[in-house]
Amino acid sequence: MRSDSGVSYYHDILAKYKVLTGNECRDKWLAKLLQGITTAGDDKCCMDVVLAKASRERATYETSIDQHKYNQKMRQLDFNLKNNVVLTKRLLDKDLEPKAILVMSPDELKAGMAAEEIYIWEQDESEKIQMIHASCPQCMEKKVGVLE
Secondary structure, eight states: OOOOGHHHHHHHHHHHTOOOOOOHOOOHHHHHHHHHOOOSSSSOOOOHHHHHHHHHHHHHHHHHHHHHHHHHHHHHHHHHHHOOOOHHHHHHHHHHHHHHHTOOOOOHHHTTTTHHHHHHHHHHHHOOOHEEEEOOOOOOOOOEEEEE
C-alpha cells in the first residue's frame, strides 16, 4: 500500500475517471478515501470503486453546512471504511446509498447497518435463542436452559 506520497497516484486515478472536483481539499479527501479501499493492497482500482467514492464525497460536501463539519464527516467515513469490511462491501455493492451513510450514527457505521436493519437483525437473533425456565420431567426440579 502506498503512503501519503502515493496520494498523487490516487489523484491520477480520479483524474482518469473525471471525478475531480477542482476543489483542492475535496480532491485530497477523494484520494484519501480511494487510497483506503484499494483491494488487497494491490493498488488495482475499478471504475465502480472510484465512482462510489466520488458519489459519497459529493453527498457529504452537499449536505455539510461548513468546512469543519465536512472534514469531521470525511474523517469519520475514512476511518469506518478502512476498518469495517461489512460497511465497505455494502457501499460498493450499492446496498447502501451514499446519502444514507451520511445520516448514520457512529454505532450504525460500526455495524455497517442502518438503525432499522440493526433492529430487524437483533429481533431475528433474539428469536433464534431464548432462555426458558422448565421443570425436569423426572425430578420436577426447576432448571434454566437455552432453546435454539
